[in-house]
Amino acid sequence: MNIILLSGGSGKRLWPLSNDIRSKQFIKIFKNKAGQYESMLQRMYGSIKRIDSEANVTVATSRMQVPSIKNQIGNDVSISVEPCRRDTFPAVVLACAYLKYVCNVDDDESVIVCPVDPYVGDEYFVALKKLDGLVKEDRANLMLMGMEPTYPSAKYGYIMTKTRDDVSDVLSFKEKPDEKTAAEYIERGALWNGGIFAFRLGYMMKKAHEEITFDDYADLYQKYDTLKKISFDYAVAEKEPSIAVMRFSGEWKDLGTWNTLTEAMEENTVGDVMLADNCENVHVINNLGMPIFLMGIKNEVVSACPDGIIVSDKVQSSYIKPYIDKIDKEIRVADKHWGNFLILDSDDMGTTIKLSMKAGESISYHSHELRDEVWIFVSGTGRTVVDGITQRVHTGEVVTIQAGCRHSLEAITDLYVIEIQLGKDVHAEDIKRYSDE
Amino acid sequence: MNIILLSGGSGKRLWPLSNDIRSKQFIKIFKNKAGQYESMLQRMYGSIKRIDSEANVTVATSRMQVPSIKNQIGNDVSISVEPCRRDTFPAVVLACAYLKYVCNVDDDESVIVCPVDPYVGDEYFVALKKLDGLVKEDRANLMLMGMEPTYPSAKYGYIMTKTRDDVSDVLSFKEKPDEKTAAEYIERGALWNGGIFAFRLGYMMKKAHEEITFDDYADLYQKYDTLKKISFDYAVAEKEPSIAVMRFSGEWKDLGTWNTLTEAMEENTVGDVMLADNCENVHVINNLGMPIFLMGIKNEVVSACPDGIIVSDKVQSSYIKPYIDKIDKEIRVADKHWGNFLILDSDDMGTTIKLSMKAGESISYHSHELRDEVWIFVSGTGRTVVDGITQRVHTGEVVTIQAGCRHSLEAITDLYVIEIQLGKDVHAEDIKRYSDE
Numbered sequence: 116m117n118i119i120l121l122s123g124g125s126g127k128r129l130w131p132l133s134n135d136i137r138s139k140q141f142i143k144i145f146k147n148k149a150g151q152y153e154s155m156l157q158r159m160y161g162s163i164k165r166i167d168s169e170a171n172v173t174v175a176t177s178r179m180q181v182p183s184i185k186n187q188i189g190n191d192v193s194i195s196v197e198p199c200r201r202d203t204f205p206a207v208v209l210a211c212a213y214l215k216y217v218c219n220v221d222d223d224e225s226v227i228v229c230p231v232d233p234y235v236g237d238e239y240f241v242a243l244k245k246l247d248g249l250v251k252e253d254r255a256n257l258m259l260m261g262m263e264p265t266y267p268s269a270k271y272g273y274i275m276t277k278t279r280d281d282v283s284d285v286l287s288f289k290e291k292p293d294e295k296t297a298a299e300y301i302e303r304g305a306l307w308n309g310g311i312f313a314f315r316l317g318y319m320m321k322k323a324h325e326e327i328t329f330d331d332y333a334d335l336y337q338k339y340d341t342l343k344k345i346s347f348d349y350a351v352a353e354k355e356p357s358i359a360v361m362r363f364s365g366e367w368k369d370l371g372t373w374n375t376l377t378e379a380m381e382e383n384t385v386g387d388v389m390l391a392d393n394c395e396n397v398h399v400i401n402n403l404g405m406p407i408f409l410m411g412i413k414n415e416v417v418s419a420c421p422d423g424i425i426v427s428d429k430v431q432s433s434y435i436k437p438y439i440d441k442i443d444k445e446i447r448v449a450d451k452h453w454g455n456f457l458i459l460d461s462d463d464m465g466t467t468i469k470l471s472m473k474a475g476e477s478i479s480y481h482s483h484e485l486r487d488e489v490w491i492f493v494s495g496t497g498r499t500v501v502d503g504i505t506q507r508v509h510t511g512e513v514v515t516i517q518a519g520c521r522h523s524l525e526a527i528t529d530l531y532v533i534e535i536q537l538g539k540d541v542h543a544e545d546i547k548r549y550s551d552e
Numbered sequence: 553m554n555i556i557l558l559s560g561g562s563g564k565r566l567w568p569l570s571n572d573i574r575s576k577q578f579i580k581i582f583k584n585k586a587g588q589y590e591s592m593l594q595r596m597y598g599s600i601k602r603i604d605s606e607a608n609v610t611v612a613t614s615r616m617q618v619p620s621i622k623n624q625i626g627n628d629v630s631i632s633v634e635p636c637r638r639d640t641f642p643a644v645v646l647a648c649a650y651l652k653y654v655c656n657v658d659d660d661e662s663v664i665v666c667p668v669d670p671y672v673g674d675e676y677f678v679a680l681k682k683l684d685g686l687v688k689e690d691r692a693n694l695m696l697m698g699m700e701p702t703y704p705s706a707k708y709g710y711i712m713t714k715t716r717d718d719v720s721d722v723l724s725f726k727e728k729p730d731e732k733t734a735a736e737y738i739e740r741g742a743l744w745n746g747g748i749f750a751f752r753l754g755y756m757m758k759k760a761h762e763e764i765t766f767d768d769y770a771d772l773y774q775k776y777d778t779l780k781k782i783s784f785d786y787a788v789a790e791k792e793p794s795i796a797v798m799r800f801s802g803e804w805k806d807l808g809t810w811n812t813l814t815e816a817m818e819e820n821t822v823g824d825v826m827l828a829d830n831c832e833n834v835h836v837i838n839n840l841g842m843p844i845f846l847m848g849i850k851n852e853v854v855s856a857c858p859d860g861i862i863v864s865d866k867v868q869s870s871y872i873k874p875y876i877d878k879i880d881k882e883i884r885v886a887d888k889h890w891g892n893f894l895i896l897d898s899d900d901m902g903t904t905i906k907l908s909m910k911a912g913e914s915i916s917y918h919s920h921e922l923r924d925e926v927w928i929f930v931s932g933t934g935r936t937v938v939d940g941i942t943q944r945v946h947t948g949e950v951v952t953i954q955a956g957c958r959h960s961l962e963a964i965t966d967l968y969v970i971e972i973q974l975g976k977d978v979h980a981e982d983i984k985r986y987s988d989e
Contacts, residue, residue, distance in 0.1 A: 130845070391875055393868060404897070406879055407861045408567070411868030412852070419861065423843045426863055431830060431848030438828055442843055459896035460841070460906055460970075464931035464947070467904065467970055469897055487948055489928050491972050494901035510901070511924055511974050513950050533897075533904050535928050535970055537948050 116167050116247050117224055119195070119210045120159065121203065121310070122176040122184065122231040127439040128372055131423035132400065134446060139370065140232040141183045141450070144400055146381045155232045155370070160188045166240040171218070174231070175210035186450040193218065198339045203310075204350035205342045208323040209335055215316060216332035222317030225250035228347075229260075229311040234379045238365035243311075246361055250313045254282060255359035257352060258313040261306025263364035267297035270369070272308040272348070274360050279304045285358045288348060306360060309367060312347065322351050373398075373416040373425070373432035396429070402448075421447040421457055445543075453478055453526070459533075466536040472497070472526035480523040480549040486538035488516040495530035499523065521549060553604050553684050554661055556632070556647045557596065558640065558747070559613040559621065559668040564876040565809055568860035569837065571883060576807065577669045578620045578887070581837055583818045592669045592807070597625045603677040608655070611668070612647035623887040630655065635776045640747075641787035642779045645760040646772055652753060653769035659754030662687035665784075666697075666748040671816045675802035680748075683798055687750045691719065692796035694789060695750040698743025700801035704734035707806070709745040709785070711797050716741045722795045725785060743799060749784065759788050810835075810853040810862070810869035833866070839885075858884040858894060882980075890915055890963070896970075903973040909934070909963035917960040917986040923975035925953040932967035936960065958986060 124138055133139045140159075143152040153161070163170050173193040174184055181196060195213040197206055207228055214220040225247050233239075242260060249258045261274045272291055276283040288308065289300060327342060329335040352358065370376040377398035384390065386401030391410040401407045402420040409417065414429050422444065427435060447458040453476035460467045472478070472495075480500065490499070492512040499506050499514050501522045508514060516522045518538070524530075561575055570576045577596075580589040590598070600607050610630040611621055618633060632650040634643055644665055651657040662684050670676075679697060686695050698711045709728055713720040725745065726737060764779060766772040789795065807813040814835035821827065823838030828847040838844045839857040846854065853869055855862050859881065864872060884895040890913035897904045909915070909932075917937065927936070929949045936943050936951050938959045945951060953959045955975070961967075 131842075389875060389879065391868070391872075393865075403861075405568075405858060405860045405884070406881060407863070408872070408875060408879070409863045410872050410875065411865030412863055415849070415863075417863055421842060423845065424840075424856065424861065426844070426846045426849055426852075426854055428830075428848030431828070435828075435845070435847050438826060438845060438847065442826065442845070444843060447842065457897075459904060460894075462968075464968060465970075467896060467906070467930075469904070489948075489950055491926050491928070493904075493972065493974060511926075511952075513926055513952060515948075515950060531899075531901060533902075533970070533972055535930065537930060 116170045116244065117214060117220055117226045117316070118163060118170055118172045118243070119207065119214075119226060119228045120156075120172060120174045120231040121206065121228060122156065122174050122180055123200075123206070124232070127436055128433075129376060129418075130435065130439040130442070131420050131425060132402070132418055134422060136179050136446060136449065137183065138180060138232075139376075141180075141187060142376075144376070144380055144385050145234075152385060154187055155234065156184065157187050159231050159235075160192070162235075162237065162240055163243075166237065167244065171214075171220070173210055173214060173218070175206050175213075182452040183450040185452045186455065190452075198336060200344075201339060201342045202344040203347040204326075204345045205339065207312075207319065207347050208327065209332075209339060211316060211319045211323065212329070212332040212335050215320060220316055222315065222320065224316050225313060226316050226319065227311070227313040230309070232370070233309065234366070234368040234370050236366040239363070239367060242361070242363050242365065246311070246313045249282065249359070249361060250315060255284070256314060256318055256357035257355045257359075259285065259352070259358065259360040260309065260311040260313075260363050261360045262309050262367050263362055264297075264301050264305070264307050267294045267301055268307070269294050269297055273297070273300045273305040274308050275300065275303065275305050276360055280362075282359055282361050285360050288353050306362060308348070309363075310347075312352065319351075326350065373418065373427060373435075374429045377416050377429070398429075452476065454530075465538070468534045468536070470530070470532040470534055472524070472530040472532065474526050474528050474530075477525040478523060480521055482519055482521045482547050482549075483536075483545045484547070485518060485545050486536045487518050488522075489535045489537070490514040490516070490524070491533045491535075493531045493533060496527045497530045497532075498525040498527060553607045553681065554651060554657055554663045554753070555600060555607055555609045555680070556644065556651075556663060556665045557593075557609060557611045557668040558643065558665060559593065559611050559617055560637075560643075561669070564873055565870075566813060566855075567872065567876040567879070568857050568862060569839070569855055571859060573616050573883060573886065574620065575617060575669075576813075578617075578624060579813075581813070581817055581822050582671075589822060591624055592671065593621065594624050596668050596672075597629070599672075599674065599677055600680075603674065604681065608651075608657070610647055610650060610655070612643050619889040620887040622889045623892065627889070635773060637781075638776060638779050639781040640784040641763075641782045642776065644749075644756065644784050645764065646769075646776060648753060648756045648760065649766070649769040649772050652757060657753055659752065659757065661753050662750060663753050663756065664748070664750040667746070669807070670746065671803070671805040671807050673803040676800070676804060679798070679800050679802065683748070683750045686719065686796070686798060687752060692721070693751065693755055693794035694792045694796075696722065696789070696795065696797040697746065697748040697750075697800050698797045699746050699804050700799055701734075701738050701742070701744050704731045704738055705744070706731050706734055710734070710737045710742040711745050712737065712740065712742050713797055717799075719796055719798045722797050725790050743797060745785075746800075746804060747784075749789065756788075763787065810855065810864060810872075811866045814853050814866070835866075889913065891967075902975070905971045905973070907967070907969040907971055909961070909967040909969065911963050911965050911967075914962040915960060917958055919956055919958045919984050919986075920973075920982045921984070922955060922982050923973045924955050925959075926972045926974070927951045927953070927961070928970045928972075930968045930970060933964040934967045934969075935962040935964060 132142045140155040143154045175195045195210040273289040275286040384399045387406045388399040389408045395413045400418040454472040457469045496509045569579045577592040612632045632647040710726040712723040821836045824843045825836040826845045832850045837855040891909040894906045933946045
């Protein structure tokens, strides 16, 4: 099975855990069987691999998400990186070109495209395999999976079907309706459009070449920013006469707001949280190193991380976006391909940062114009290069780096480093890189 | 006017801002006329000094509070330090002995004793002056100030009076009653006992010598731990036949819970806080370096500092203590006589601390058995002594201190230092001091 997982959508609806660079699929709040918290991405990727260990999974995403993806599911995952955002049709074409030209997938093979962020059970992956089978049987050029609606939602697009059979030809697509219209659609057997498509690779390459002139993956990648922004539905699905949909009635949730996300949590709290007995229907996610205590609270979600804290009525949590758009703060915690950083403190005179690096990873050669830096090695063993001089470093070592001086850092074992940036004009943009990461 | 401010009562009712070592009188949430936040202590001390610049104020407190007091109202304040807790009678006697033997106050002079933590307006201090005048007129051996009750509270003791005059002889004292009994007391003209007493110094020294054998302040201090725990009311007030009370009907609030404390806040928020329009009757105090956002919240208090976060229904906030007693976390932020510290991060391998030192202050000569330390000077100028070697330090300087090595630090200007403690057994008790602070 070839699966393209679309990992898109940065956003603030799950602030402070999600923001412009940290998408909701990276939030770790789902407890796995080993008792560890995992993200939607880890849950989805892990389930696919568990149910079909041979599955060839490619994540289609933007450059910004690559560090988080590698950090969460490892460096070996196949990633098709969009140089810029161009909506779903160019993204699917780029990922398909990646499969064809980089991974040498045959035109005859089937490909399933699905979003990375719904909350689903194992039966979802069984259904994906069935969908894959329908492509191989040539049931239609383009196969969809549609979700059996559970209520007349105004949040989803609808797929109108010819019959109520498990697999039916598609009549038409409907944009997000109002609730009354949604109820009428459902009456007529319509399904929610969850953005799940399957096809043979050759089919999609043909569609791609009809719209875009390109030679191969590298050529497409290079001209990607010149492509028209157009959705897959609009460019392909709505025009395709040979199109069918498979009904799916298993668990499938779109966890886009705090209210819906907390419904999928196994326990009411994550992290260091104490709830008084008089709390009811509250969920608390605490990613801070200090306790949170709730007393006499009902129907609320509290979520805290180094970027901020939200306390919201659950129902009202769907409407936070315009407020959060006004918050314009430096992001204090982020995943990197080499591990992660956390800004512990910053003021006019300096910034103190905790770097956690994974064994074998490196921060490449770079320099800063305006700030001096000091690295204090708290634990682990590493190797620094400062102005060409290589030095092995371990617990207790202090390395001072003057402004303008080139430096790099490699983690030999897992490394925990405190970095202190000194100077009045410390900002993230003050960096000059000397080799690609 | 000689005033003894009793600064006692550590407690957790205002957690996380108050705790076992940080009392509520040090919480800075009252905006002064200059727009700066000040604590109950600063507000009380500043008001006394403003209304009577000649007032001789002595703070009677425990050793633990001395750094916070000096930090908040300066090094020049007169402090009578109790070597251990022995209830209010020994505390008042010790402070009076301090006035007599250390400050050379005459036996004839009047002394007012009052708690440091009620929330009061200027008329309170005018009343204290009037109380002082009544002592000087010898209206009675012991003068009290009683608060005109505003409701039949079960939280206070009551003073029963002979008449309803502005100044009346005292009939008796009543312990905290139930509400029904409280209403009966009020019907009979009773007053709340706010713990405010005034007398001539000689009177109190006589009472002291009747109960305790001691020569002078030093002698009393030295045997303080052998004294019986007994309240001032029980030891003196309830036995004194020449006792009168002055009625006070001005602003006087006991801000002992989040619910009552927030009533005295001028604005609904302190710190980086955003309230959505649909919030009602909420107060948020944010001492963290990250934003807090509230959406659709009503009748709640949120308070956050590096030691923890509380989200509580306002009425329920009176009942938090048994829950908070279960929280047993290292205190991450504290005032010291030299400034303050904030633990930015700590784990098995090391602890990162931000030290903010005030110009002219010092951390005295000490060493640690088990941990190495690194000081990184982020801003300011200071002087270190490490194993006898004096060094001037400024921005960007790094000083490494091995375990066992004696070291001290003096702030020449205001200093901002990052201290990194390295070692598996880092704990606050690992310190050996070589001179008194």
